[in-house]
Amino acid sequence: MRGRPAIVAVGRTRFGEHYEKEPEQLIEEAWLKASEEASIERKDLEACYLSDYFLPITNKLGLEEGFLSELTELHVPMEATRSFGSALLNACNAIQAGRYKVVLVGGLEKMTDRWDKIRDDLMLLEDPWSYYAGCTPEANHELMLRAYIKKHGITGKNLEKLNLALAHISVKNHLHATKNEYAQYQRKITVEHVLKAREDARKPLGLYDFAPISDGAAALVLASEEVAKEFADEPVYILGSSSATDYLTFPARENMTGFLVTEIAVKAALKMAGTSLWDIQMAELYDQSTVMEMISLEDLGFCEHGKAWMSIYESCQDYRGYYQIDGRKLFVNMNGGLKADGNPLGATGGAQILEIYKQLKGQAGERQVQSDGELKCGCVLELEGFGTKGYVYVLGRDRE
Amino acid sequence: MSSEPIERRVSYLGDRLRGRRCHICGKEYFDIRDYCGNCGRKSFGKMVDMDLFYEEGKLEVCTFINNPTNKFTKLGGFIYGIIAFHDGKIKVPGRLTDQIIKDGEEIDFSLFEGRAVVPRFRRRYSVGRSDVIPTISLAFTFSDEYYPYQEHVAVKPDKEYDAPGIVGYGVYTSRFRIRERNMERSVPFIDEDSITAAVEAGKLALIHCGVDSSLVGKVYVGSESNPYAVKPIASKVAQVLRLGEEEDDMQGVDAVDTEFACKAATSMFKDAASLVSYPKSNIEYALVIGADNSQAAPRNCPGGELDLFVGYGGCGYVLGRQDLIAEIEGWYSCTSDTPDFWRRDGEPFPMHGGRFTGDPAYFKHVKKAAIKLMTRLNLQVEDVNYFVTHQPNVSFPVRIAKELGFKEEQYSQSLQVTKFGNTYSGSSPLGLAAVLDIAEPDERILLVSYGSGAGSDAYSLITTSQILDKRKRQKLTVEYQGENPFLEYVDYTTYRRLKLGM
Numbered sequence: 001m002r003g004r005p006a007i008v009a010v011g012r013t014r015f016g017e018h019y020e021k022e023p024e025q026l027i028e029e030a031w032l033k034a035s036e037e038a039s040i041e042r043k044d045l046e047a048c049y050l051s052d053y054f055l056p057i058t059n060k061l062g063l064e065e066g067f068l069s070e071l072t073e074l075h076v077p078m079e080a081t082r083s084f085g086s087a088l089l090n091a092c093n094a095i096q097a098g099r100y101k102v103v104l105v106g107g108l109e110k111m112t113d114r115w116d117k118i119r120d121d122l123m124l125l126e127d128p129w130s131y132y133a134g135c136t137p138e139a140n141h142e143l144m145l146r147a148y149i150k151k152h153g154i155t156g157k158n159l160e161k162l163n164l165a166l167a168h169i170s171v172k173n174h175l176h177a178t179k180n181e182y183a184q185y186q187r188k189i190t191v192e193h194v195l196k197a198r199e200d201a202r203k204p205l206g207l208y209d210f211a212p213i214s215d216g217a218a219a220l221v222l223a224s225e226e227v228a229k230e231f232a233d234e235p236v237y238i239l240g241s242s243s244a245t246d247y248l249t250f251p252a253r254e255n256m257t258g259f260l261v262t263e264i265a266v267k268a269a270l271k272m273a274g275t276s277l278w279d280i281q282m283a284e285l286y287d288q289s290t291v292m293e294m295i296s297l298e299d300l301g302f303c304e305h306g307k308a309w310m311s312i313y314e315s316c317q318d319y320r321g322y323y324q325i326d327g328r329k330l331f332v333n334m335n336g337g338l339k340a341d342g343n344p345l346g347a348t349g350g351a352q353i354l355e356i357y358k359q360l361k362g363q364a365g366e367r368q369v370q371s372d373g374e375l376k377c378g379c380v381l382e383l384e385g386f387g388t389k390g391y392v393y394v395l396g397r398d399r400e
Numbered sequence: 401m402s403s404e405p406i407e408r409r410v411s412y413l414g415d416r417l418r419g420r421r422c423h424i425c426g427k428e429y430f431d432i433r434d435y436c437g438n439c440g441r442k443s444f445g446k447m448v449d450m451d452l453f454y455e456e457g458k459l460e461v462c463t464f465i466n467n468p469t470n471k472f473t474k475l476g477g478f479i480y481g482i483i484a485f486h487d488g489k490i491k492v493p494g495r496l497t498d499q500i501i502k503d504g505e506e507i508d509f510s511l512f513e514g515r516a517v518v519p520r521f522r523r524r525y526s527v528g529r530s531d532v533i534p535t536i537s538l539a540f541t542f543s544d545e546y547y548p549y550q551e552h553v554a555v556k557p558d559k560e561y562d563a564p565g566i567v568g569y570g571v572y573t574s575r576f577r578i579r580e581r582n583m584e585r586s587v588p589f590i591d592e593d594s595i596t597a598a599v600e601a602g603k604l605a606l607i608h609c610g611v612d613s614s615l616v617g618k619v620y621v622g623s624e625s626n627p628y629a630v631k632p633i634a635s636k637v638a639q640v641l642r643l644g645e646e647e648d649d650m651q652g653v654d655a656v657d658t659e660f661a662c663k664a665a666t667s668m669f670k671d672a673a674s675l676v677s678y679p680k681s682n683i684e685y686a687l688v689i690g691a692d693n694s695q696a697a698p699r700n701c702p703g704g705e706l707d708l709f710v711g712y713g714g715c716g717y718v719l720g721r722q723d724l725i726a727e728i729e730g731w732y733s734c735t736s737d738t739p740d741f742w743r744r745d746g747e748p749f750p751m752h753g754g755r756f757t758g759d760p761a762y763f764k765h766v767k768k769a770a771i772k773l774m775t776r777l778n779l780q781v782e783d784v785n786y787f788v789t790h791q792p793n794v795s796f797p798v799r800i801a802k803e804l805g806f807k808e809e810q811y812s813q814s815l816q817v818t819k820f821g822n823t824y825s826g827s828s829p830l831g832l833a834a835v836l837d838i839a840e841p842d843e844r845i846l847l848v849s850y851g852s853g854a855g856s857d858a859y860s861l862i863t864t865s866q867i868l869d870k871r872k873r874q875k876l877t878v879e880y881q882g883e884n885p886f887l888e889y890v891d892y893t894t895y896r897r898l899k900l901g902m
Contacts, residue, residue, distance in 0.1 A: 120469045130493035132414065132524060133538040134465060134472050134480050142463035143482055146509060150461065202477075202507050203464040251482040251491040252430065256461070 005095040006228035006235035007395075008221050009038030010354040015216035015342025016184040017112045023052075023059050024071050026217035027108040030350070031072075034104075034219045038231040045221075046100040048078040049087035051107040052346035057121055058114040068106075083107070084218065084349025085243065085382035085391025091222045092241050101224045102231075108217035109344035118213055126385035129249045140250050140386045141289040142204050147256040148295070152306035163204070165309040166290040167194035168316035170208045170339055173287065175319070177336025179366040182351070184214050184342030209290045214342035218350020220357070236357045239377075240273030240394035242266075250386050261390030262299035262381060269379070273394040277301050280394070281371050282331035282359060282378040284352035287338045296381055297323075300392075302330055321369065331369045331378075334359060349382040353393065356380055360397040414536040415640045417452035417519050419490055428489040452490070453640075454552035454607070456516050456543055457483040460491065464507050471525035474590060474902045477501040483517055483540055497522055497539040498546070498575055498589050500888065516543045521599045521640060522591040526902040533627055535636070539591065546575035546886040548875045555610035557722035564673035565727035565861065567685060567720040568609020568870060571833045572600035573713035573820055573881050576888050578895040580708065583794070584882075585821025587890055588693050588712040590898045594625045595633050597714030598691035601826075602641050605687065605716030608874045609723075616643040616718070617683030618654045618675055622664025622690045622825040627901075629745060632657040637689065661741060662790055663851025664825045665690025665715070669859060670731045672719040685720040690825035697749035698896060706752065709793050711821025712899070715829035725836065725867040726845065729860040732773035734765060741852030752852070758796070761854045766790065766800050769856035770848045777860055781805040784860075785843040788831040790850035791817035813838060819882035832861075834878040841865040 011033025013026050021029075027050075035041070048068060055061040065078035081087050084107035091105045111118050123131040127140065145166075148154075154162055171191055177183035189208060197206030221231065228235040244264035247253050253260070270277060283300065287293035297308040302325055315323040322329040335341045335355040338348060356378035358364040369375065380393040421428045422436030423446040429436075430452075436443035462481025465472070472478075479496040497520055501507065517540035524534040543549035573586040588597070598621050606613055619641075621634040634655035638644065644653030658664045665688055672686035691714030696706035740761035743750035753761070766789055774780075787806045791797045794817055801811040814831035823830055828849040835845055845861040890898065 117470060120471065123469055127493075131469065132534075132536065133493040134468065134475070134478065134495040134525075135493055136465055136467065136469055136480075138467075139463050139465055139480050143461045146461035146463060146513070147482075150513070201464070201466050202505075203466065204509075249493070251493045256482070 003096050003098070004225050005092045005222050005238045006225055007238065007353070007357055008223045008228050008231035008235050009034040009040060010220045010357050011037065012182055012218040012347070012351055012354055013216045014182045015214040015344055015351065018110065018215040019112070023055060023061070023108050023110045024067055026110065026215065027068065027106050027219065028071060030217040030219035031104065031106060034221055038221055040102070040221055040231060042072050042074055044102050045074060045076055045104045047076050047094065047103045048074065049091040049103060049105045050078060050080040051082060051084045051087040051349070052080065052109050053082050053125065054109060054111060054114070054121060054345065058110050082346065083382055083384045083389070083391065084347060084353070085393070086384070086389070088222070088349065088353065088393070089241055089243055089391060092238055095222060095224045101227045103222050104219060105222055105350070106217065106219040107347035107350045109346040110215045111213040111344060112215050115213065126388065127248060127250050130251065138205065138210055138289070141210070141291045144256060144295065145204050145291045151257050161313045162309040164191065165313035165316065166209060166294060167191045168312060168319070169287065169290040169293050170194050172316060172319060173333050173337040173339040176334050176367065177340030180335050180341060183336045183340055184212060185336070185340045205289060205291065211288050211338035211343035214344040216342055216344035216347045218347040218354060220350060220353060234361055234397065236360050237396050238393055239275065239396045240269035240271070240392070242268035242272065243389060243391045245389050246387060248385065248388050258295055258299045258305065259383065259387035259390060261383065261387055262296060262392070265390045265392035266300045269392040269394050273396070275377060275394060279377045280379050281329070281375055282334065282356065282369060284335065284355050284378070284380045285333055285337065286381050286383045287333060288343065288383070290339070293333065293337065300379070300381060329372060331371070334364065334367050334369060349380070349391065352380045352382060353395070356395045360395060414524070414538055415521070416642070417492070417537045419450045419452065420447040421450050422446065423448050428486060430490050430492050452485050453519060453537065455485055456518055456549040457485045457540065459513055459515055459517050459540070460484045462496070462509055462512050464501065474526045479512060481512070492538060494538040494540050496541065497591055498541050500890070516549065517541060518543045518547060518549050520547070521596050523593060523596065523902050533595070535595065546884055550607050550873070550875050552607045553610055554612040559866070560722050561724045561727055561864070563727045563729070564677045564719060564721050565724040566836070567611060567718040567723055568605055568725065569718070569833050569836060570601050570604025570608050570716045571713065571830055571876065571878055571881065572597055572604055573711070573823070575884065575886055576890055576898060578892065579889050583709070583818050583821065585709070585711040586713050586823070587895050587898050588901070591902055592693070592712070593627050593901055594623045594691045594693045594714070595627065595636055597693065597712065598623065598633050598637050598689045599640050601689050601691055601714030601716035602637050602687055604876055605718050606641060608870060609718040610870070610873065611685050611718055611720070613642050614645050616653060616685045616687050617681070618672065618686040619643055620656055620658055620665070620668040620672065620686070620688045622658045622660070622668060622688070623692050624659060624661055624664065624743070624824055625693045625695050626657060633691070643687065660855065661852035662824045662827055663849040663855060663857055665829055666847065666849035666857045667733065667851070669717065669719065669728070669857070673728050676720050684722070685718050687716060687718050689714060689716045690829045692824035692826055693899065693901070694822055694824040695743070695749050703749050703751045706750065709822045711823045713820055713823040713826045713830060715826045715833055717829065723866055724864050725870055726861040726863045729844070729862050730773060730777050731857065731859045732769055732776060733855060733857045734768050734772065735855035736765070738854035740854055757852070761852065762790070762792070762796055762850050763800055763803070765854050765856040766848050766850050767803065769858035770804055770846065773858035773860060774846070779860065783844060784810060784846045786813060786835040786839065786845045787811045788814035788828055788835055788845060788847045790828045791815065791831060792822045792827070794818055816878060816882065830878065836867065837874070837877045837879060839863045839867060841867055
């Protein structure tokens with residue numbers, strides 16, 4: 001099939017607190033990195049797809065597009081959506097429809113400017129009903145874990161192992177981030193750190209189970225297949241892309257132990273890519289919490305429902321850089337995941353795509369994975385809200 | 401991103417939990433939906449109203465919130481979870497209220513999950529002093545603890561009486577107490593105030609009397625601790641309890657707040673009784689509520705003496721002409737301009753006139769009203785089975801009862817101040833409820849309230865045989881609330897914090 005969108009360049013900032021930088025400086029930094037990589041000029045861009053959740057709140061920017069226009073002197077069509085996944089999907093659709101040949105997809109967020117109110121904003125955005133009943137951004141994850149434990153009847157030793165498996169997810173992601181120069185937390189933590197934080201919080205998940213709030217930006221240049229080689233010798237193709245939507249109110253959903261959007265989106269994305277889950281060698285998952293990483297392995301179909309923790313637990317007893325699932329290797333969140341790489345909402349998906357892009361091109365440096373056989377295919381899962389929207393991308397290097 | 405529209409929606413829906421069910425496929429929604437998502441257009445006009453306000457749910461899963469979002473920080477740590485109604489057809493988010501999670505205390509979620517809960521009516525979260533106070537019923541308590549689940553069934557009345565009287569009543573006090581000297585006093589949880597007490601008392605009264613709430617044509621709420629200087633409590637009560645006929649999101653009921661210190665509610669008994677007796681009023685029932693989060697300045701401050709006596713609670717009385725538990729035999733009221741206790745506008749706490757509150761105020765008015773009514777009705781002390789009066793402390797009601805010639809067995813049942821404190825507008829109504837809880841048919845009750853400022857209302861009530869029939873519908877009796885194994889005692893600092901509220 002022709003017309004697959006190709007990523008020809010990527011760029012990002014470090015995630016973390018960028019007290020001294022305006023939000024537009026962040027996206028500029030990401031764009032400059034990407035443009036340098038592919039020798040792209042601003043005038044090459046036919047459209048811009050941007051993403052941010054909170055700029056109108058955190059930085060009182062109403063029309064972010066206008067800001068970018070001022071900065072870039074570009075007057076091309078620009079659209080702002082919330083997640084990077086959603087901006088990218090719009091860009092993919094436009095390219096596949098033949099409308100544009102080269103577009104910029106960029107995501108940015110500056111959450112720390114509003115650190116004292118951002119949890120309220122987050123909760124209002126993801127589940128207002130629950131917010132007004134007293135929910136916090138962490139609580140829905142904990143409820144999902146409680147529901148998971150009850151549904152699958154996990155008790156005693158198994159429950160201990162499940163809790164340890166979740167702790168290992170965090171430890172593993174921090175370990176990966178030590179090799180990621182852009183990551184927010186480039187330091188190792190131990191299982192004891194995770195467990196102590198849970199004990200202090202007196203609940204199933206603690207500080208180290210959750211992704212932080214972050215500032216940052218990511219950008220990529222998406223080109224149509226026809227022109228992609230003009231910018232990059234080896235573009236990475238978006239073989240499959242899909243999204244799905246679910247109820248805003250988490251308690252109102254039927255399934256409390258998984259995300260319907262992930263299940264729907266992954267099926268559609270794989271079908272579009274004409275590939276199977278078994279071909280996916282690496283995945284960047286949306287680990288807003290350790291529970292989300294575990295659940296996502298199940299929702300995507302890598303593990304059976306109720307079983308992911310076993311594979312995680314076993315793999316982490318002697319961690320070798322990947323999860324061992326049913327005898328095969330799956331590299332998960334090699335950039336450190338949201339937990340350690342950081343989670344500037346509008347830019348997060350960009351960092352996920354960037355990681356798969358770099359890995360597929362063999363440019364991930366110290367983080368480069370050692371797959372059995374050639375590294376061909378990876379996937380990205382990005383969620384909006386608490387699983388209200390889900391985006392799945394299947395990325396591949398070679399085009400048969 | 402403005403949260404205003406959804407916030408308003410939450411307020412409207414959340415005050416009284418309700419939803420709709422599709423008559424075609426049976427799917428249920430926690431929302432007032434005009435059509436069903438499954439059935440689409442053909443379900444228009446086929447959505448059936450559901451009311452979860454009087455129902456029992458189940459806490460499915462829960463967690464501990466140790467770091468609440470900004471609006472909830474005053475709650476401290478709390479349990480939050482998902483509550484299922486109708487075997488999981490409807491699931492709603494909610495917090496457990498009335499729980500003080502102590503520092504360092506181990507929390508075992510499995511002890512909470514799977515248990516039955518009842519929706520309560522509470523303040524939703526903290527707002528600024530000049531803002532509208534948001535309320536919600538997405539706050540729950542376990543029904544196997546202090547606040548049991550009680551079914552609300554509207555019963556068709558089968559007997560009409562010649563005189564008006566009490567059809568049913570409800571008393572609500574919180575599960576928290578402070579114990580000092582010889583007194584226990586009820587303490588509101590931090591999300592409670594006089595508005596929430598009024599709603600709870602009205603709800604319990606409706607459950608007890610078995611009256612269809614759409615037949616209630618007037619509601620009076622007497623309080624001296626309304627968190628608003630301007631905005632009635634009664635309108636909230638009317639809306640949440642769906643009083644009067646409902647049309648276009650409005651209730652066909654007259655709702656009004658009254659204020660006369662501690663007699664703001666009792667004063668309205670006769671107005672309610674008159675209203676239901678006037679044939680052209682078209683009002684079958686009237687609801688009178690007295691509710692107070694009794695105010696007192698902190699100890700050692702001017703007015704701080706009251707801090708030793710104040711309680712929290714509300715009482716609701718439904719008056720009518722049918723299915724009475726007690727008929728009103730007569731009444732008498734007296735008033736004089738006596739400034740023994742007052743609170744200036746804008747001041748948070750009341751002041752009182754020290755010794756001046758006794759002889760020229762309380763005793764003078766109570767005695768006058770009691771003697772006048774007994775004389776009018778030609779009653780002797782022996783004709784009265786129970787004497788009930790206002791209870792600002794223990795000594796005043798005992799002294800006046802003795803001065804009037806009543807024996808201990810006539811007044812002791814009504815003396816509840818040692819268990820609940822002075823519940824201000826709810827004080828003498830609470831004593832009356834304690835008597836109605838145990839009274840036999842054909843007994844006479846003399847109720848004499850007192851309100852500073854000053855005045856007294858005296859009523860003579862005669863119980864009917866139906867008092868026994870209705871008793872089984874009243875689980876939250878005064879005795880049950882006074883001697884409950886789930887009461888929680890708090891220290892003075894906690895008491896002040898809870899009383900100050902969100």
